[in-house]
Amino acid sequence: MRRLAPALAFLALAACQSGGPDGSVIPGDRSDDHPFGEIAADETLHFTGTEPFWGGEVTGETLTYKTPEQPDGQAIAVSRFAGRGGLSYSGTLGGAAFTMAVTTGACSDGMSDRRYPFVVTLQLGNAMRTGCAWSDKHPFEGPETP
DSSP states (O other), rough: TTHHHHHHHHHHHHHOOOOTSSSSOOOTTTTOOOOOSSSSSSEEEEEEETTTTTEEETTTEEEEETTTTEEEEEEEEEEEEESSSSEEEEETTTEEEEEEEEEEEOOOOOOSSSSSEEEEEETTTTEEEEHHHHHHSSOOBBBOOO
């Protein structure tokens, strides 16, 4: 439960938002009591972050976390939680708690001309990191090779 606390707190903040001006449901809309469904459980979600550089992908209950020191990545088992405003993936990486929250929102990696459909917040041990995410169903916009 301690691993889920940061993600649950983050998703609770998203719940404070209201519907869009056109009446559309946005993450955390109080009138939407359904679990987040933008990313299917069997869909591969790719994620990337900077400072320090990190990234990877998650499909089902397996997440691969990559860094420049480990370009092939390290696979870890994760549990998936679908909240009202997004998802979280929780596990353990190198003995440290790993909790990654994913919400809908325009995101830039700050290094390329790409625009991503999801925002990522990663708590790895005591370190907090931010990044962006995309999937085949929800691709990024911009150059294939930045």
